[in-house]
Amino acid sequence: MAFIALEDVHYTYTEGNEPPVQAIHGIDLAIEKGDRIAIVGPNGSGKSTLAKLFNALLTPVQGQVLVDGMDTADEEKIWEIRQRVGMVFQNPDNQLVATMVEEEVAFGPENLGLPPKLIRQRVQEALEMVGMEEYRNFPPHHLSGGQKQRVAIASIIAMRPQCIVFDEPTAMLDPLGRQEVLKTIEKLAGEGITIVYITHFMEEVVDTDRVIILKAGQVMLEGSPLDVFQARDIVEDADLELPDIPCLVDKLQKAGLPLSTGILTKEELVKALCALK
Amino acid sequence: MRIEIKGVHFRYFQEEEEVLKGVNMTIRDGEFAALVGHTGSGKSTLVQTINGLLKPTQGKVFLDGQEIGKDISFKEVRRRVGLVFQYPEHQLFEETVFLDIAFGPKNLGLEGEELKRRTRRAMEFVDLDYESLKDRSPFGLSGGQKRRVAIAGVLAMEPELLILDEPIAGLDPQSRRRLLDQIGALNSQHGISVLLISHRMEEAAVRAQRVMVMNKGEIVLQGTPGRIFEGREKLLEIGLELPPLTDVLWQLKEKGYPLRTDLFTVEEVAREILQCWGGFRCSKISP
Amino acid sequence: MFKNITIGQYIARESTVHELDPRMKIIITLILIVGLFLIGSFWGFLFMAAYIMFLIYFSRLSLPLLVRGLKPVIFIILFTLFIHILFTRGGEVLLEWRFIRVEEGGLFTGLFMATRIALLILFTSLLTLTTSPIQLTDGLETLMSPLKVVKFPAHELAMMMTIALRFIPTLLEEAEKILKAQKARGADFESGNLLRRAQNLIPLLVPLFLSAFRRADDLAAALEARCYRGGVGRTRMKELVLKRSDWLALVISLLVVVGVILI
Numbered sequence: 001m002a003f004i005a006l007e008d009v010h011y012t013y014t015e016g017n018e019p020p021v022q023a024i025h026g027i028d029l030a031i032e033k034g035d036r037i038a039i040v041g042p043n044g045s046g047k048s049t050l051a052k053l054f055n056a057l058l059t060p061v062q063g064q065v066l067v068d069g070m071d072t073a074d075e076e077k078i079w080e081i082r083q084r085v086g087m088v089f090q091n092p093d094n095q096l097v098a099t100m101v102e103e104e105v106a107f108g109p110e111n112l113g114l115p116p117k118l119i120r121q122r123v124q125e126a127l128e129m130v131g132m133e134e135y136r137n138f139p140p141h142h143l144s145g146g147q148k149q150r151v152a153i154a155s156i157i158a159m160r161p162q163c164i165v166f167d168e169p170t171a172m173l174d175p176l177g178r179q180e181v182l183k184t185i186e187k188l189a190g191e192g193i194t195i196v197y198i199t200h201f202m203e204e205v206v207d208t209d210r211v212i213i214l215k216a217g218q219v220m221l222e223g224s225p226l227d228v229f230q231a232r233d234i235v236e237d238a239d240l241e242l243p244d245i246p247c248l249v250d251k252l253q254k255a256g257l258p259l260s261t262g263i264l265t266k267e268e269l270v271k272a273l274c275a276l277k
Numbered sequence: 278m279r280i281e282i283k284g285v286h287f288r289y290f291q292e293e294e295e296v297l298k299g300v301n302m303t304i305r306d307g308e309f310a311a312l313v314g315h316t317g318s319g320k321s322t323l324v325q326t327i328n329g330l331l332k333p334t335q336g337k338v339f340l341d342g343q344e345i346g347k348d349i350s351f352k353e354v355r356r357r358v359g360l361v362f363q364y365p366e367h368q369l370f371e372e373t374v375f376l377d378i379a380f381g382p383k384n385l386g387l388e389g390e391e392l393k394r395r396t397r398r399a400m401e402f403v404d405l406d407y408e409s410l411k412d413r414s415p416f417g418l419s420g421g422q423k424r425r426v427a428i429a430g431v432l433a434m435e436p437e438l439l440i441l442d443e444p445i446a447g448l449d450p451q452s453r454r455r456l457l458d459q460i461g462a463l464n465s466q467h468g469i470s471v472l473l474i475s476h477r478m479e480e481a482a483v484r485a486q487r488v489m490v491m492n493k494g495e496i497v498l499q500g501t502p503g504r505i506f507e508g509r510e511k512l513l514e515i516g517l518e519l520p521p522l523t524d525v526l527w528q529l530k531e532k533g534y535p536l537r538t539d540l541f542t543v544e545e546v547a548r549e550i551l552q553c554w555g556g557f558r559c560s561k562i563s564p
Numbered sequence: 565m566f567k568n569i570t571i572g573q574y575i576a577r578e579s580t581v582h583e584l585d586p587r588m589k590i591i592i593t594l595i596l597i598v599g600l601f602l603i604g605s606f607w608g609f610l611f612m613a614a615y616i617m618f619l620i621y622f623s624r625l626s627l628p629l630l631v632r633g634l635k636p637v638i639f640i641i642l643f644t645l646f647i648h649i650l651f652t653r654g655g656e657v658l659l660e661w662r663f664i665r666v667e668e669g670g671l672f673t674g675l676f677m678a679t680r681i682a683l684l685i686l687f688t689s690l691l692t693l694t695t696s697p698i699q700l701t702d703g704l705e706t707l708m709s710p711l712k713v714v715k716f717p718a719h720e721l722a723m724m725m726t727i728a729l730r731f732i733p734t735l736l737e738e739a740e741k742i743l744k745a746q747k748a749r750g751a752d753f754e755s756g757n758l759l760r761r762a763q764n765l766i767p768l769l770v771p772l773f774l775s776a777f778r779r780a781d782d783l784a785a786a787l788e789a790r791c792y793r794g795g796v797g798r799t800r801m802k803e804l805v806l807k808r809s810d811w812l813a814l815v816i817s818l819l820v821v822v823g824v825i826l827i
Binding site for chain 2 (some may be wrong): 021042043044144145171172174176177200201202203204239240241243244245247248251252255256257265267269271273275276
């Protein structure tokens with residue numbers, strides 16, 4: 001059985017007297033341990049709602065979400081589920097609670113009720129993992145956006161989750177910060193942690209195993225990055241944009257250059273072009 | 278309107294390092310310029326000295342030859358130079374779209390028909406339908422619409438220069454493109470000078486006629502986008518990325534192929550590569 | 565304009581004072597404050613001032629830094645001083661000019677009261693400067709935890725304080741940004757009468773509150789995602805343990821207080 005399994009999941013927001021808004025419209029999905037998947041969609045497509053369904057921050061109004069066999073609607077299991085599926089949010093400022101980096105990372109393990117010595121050890125390991133150990137005594141508001149996100153990641157790692165859901169973690173960062181975060185995620189994937197990465201930047205999905213395109217609460221397409229880049233119509237229909245490199249490759253192919261369609265990155269393209277000479 | 282910044286220094290606190298270390302810069306009348314640099318490079322501080330929100334600790338800013346704070350008042354400067362901050366939708370506060378956009382012109386003492394005219398015009402600029410939206414609450418709109426309402430709020434002041442700080446951050450691809458197109462039209466069709474601040478070269482800078490790159494409180498590069506990309510090493514050194522397509526040209530050039538590296542659109546780059554690869558006409562120059 | 569506020573400012577140093585247990589530091593500060601109000605003599609104040617110099621020395625903080633903390637209250641200190649000098653009566657008449665009349669009692673009471681306030685501020689800023697906000701709240705939480713028996717929400721209060729301290733700088737930054745953005749749209753925050761000014765604050769306050777709510781929403785989700793469910797079953801990475809130095813500090817401070825009261 002899949003690590004995270006969604007079966008015909010629906011979710012509707014109801015707020016006061018306003019008409020209910022259906023955010024998720026019957027989604028089936030299976031995420032295996034060690035998977036690295038990307039969920040892409042424009043604003044309002046339901047990606048953040050979907051993310052919150054993975055760790056019981058929201059529970060479906062219809063259908064079922066199972067995490068490691070546990071139903072997220074089961075109140076008893078909520079904390080176990082949240083320990084297994086960690087989450088990093090978009091705004092680096094709004095997810096840090098503590099006034100010092102070290103305390104921030106300790107917050108999760110403290111909630112799990114771990115003994116102080118073990119917490120210390122985990123904080124150390126987590127900070128090393130994201131390369132922030134020199135900043136352990138810094139107040140978070142003195143860090144850059146990328147550093148704050150790395151602290152947020154460390155504070156999840158310290159809880160030893162099997163899966164981390166990233167909800168547009170780079171949307172508010174500059175290129176430097178973005179690289180820092182992407183590199184850190186790369187490293188976590190290398191450690192075998194299941195990664196669910198939510199974004200609307202198509203160029204960030206290149207390194208994933210599987211891409212899911214979401215529009216209006218429904219899955220439009222599910223496939224490898226290559227499959228997705230070839231389904232140009234669906235991508236554009238979902239208000240997304242293909243990254244420049246596949247566009248260029250497409251253009252060159254049409255002009256008669258014998259390039260293979262599997263080229264997704266700058267490096268691959270340069271290599272392929274050189275090989276033609 | 279022409280802005281000249283001469284030897285501007287700025288520091289927030291006496292004991293702290295300078296945020297601006299002697300900046301010289303010109304924004305020409307009617308141009309679309311971009312200011313690029315990463316967080317903390319001083320770009321946001323610099324633009325605040327242009328519209329009179331911050332007073333330089335040293336140096337002068339001129340608006341059409343008049344010195345800000347001396348020949349021309351800060352208040353007057355703020356009217357003529359519109360500044361749209363990052364995530365401007367976070368500054369919305371009125372009950373209706375109309376009232377929020379009219380806030381600026383009202384502060385200028387305008388009322389009645391003129392107020393209506395300006396609000397309607399500002400909304401048209403950013404492609405918001407006046408009739409259907411004016412009485413709606415700005416908080417019930419979509420993210421992209423809120424952003425445009427906020428920008429309209431500045432446009433309603435009818436500035437001659439519009440400065441936008443990361444106007445597309447956080448928007449999805451389609452909204453980003455649409456907004457950049459609208460900003461482009463403001464410049465090309467209505468003659469408003471634009472200074473766009475960004476940290477993503479490929480999205481914003483490529484639309485500008487001139488790009489200025491800022492790092493650690495100084496302007497380190499300036500020129501047309503093409504020219505700027507020629508300074509690849511400098512850009513990488515300060516942690517800015519080239520547009521990916523330009524980078525491909527660079528990497529090929531480094532392998533010894535004689536390619537131009539000042540191009541950045543899919544069409545141009547494809548043409549350049551095809552010129553070399555299509556007919557197999559060009560040969561590698563041994564380094 | 566908001567950047568000068570240093571509420572809850574903490575300066576990390578490796579010093580004897582920094583390393584004391586926060587609970588003990590809170591208790592000692594309270595004892596010293598009580599002491600301040602019981603002092604009745606010039607020598608008592610001098611001795612107390614000497615003691616704080618001694619503490620500052622051991623905290624490895626600079627004296628000017630602490631003195632700067634007095635700036636915001638300098639008006640209150642001077643006001644107290646002059647009110648007493650001018651209006652408190654007793655003892656010899658030192659100065660008499662038209663309706664102004666300064667008597668010895670007034671001068672002394674004024675000086676005593678002013679010194680008292682200044683020392684009070686110094687002691688409390690020494691506490692906040694040498695104790696990280698989180699330690700401070702931890703200390704308060706443990707000190708208040710016996711009250712949990714009577715359903716006193718000690719943990720919740722401490723958590724609220726931590727979050728407040730964490731978000732004060734963020735919200736101040738935000739306020740500054742909104743202020744500037746509205747100014748860029750011609751808003752006027754400086755002129756007009758009181759009512760007018762209060763009305764003018766709406767463009768600042770509405771967005772600021774909305775932003776605070778948005779952040780609160782985000783933070784709540786982030787806390788829940790990290791398994792936060794109140795104080796029950798929670799452990800701490802840094803457990804508070806009273807060391808010998810803590811008891812020593814307590815004894816010395818008690819002796820000082822008793823000493824200055826008796827002088």
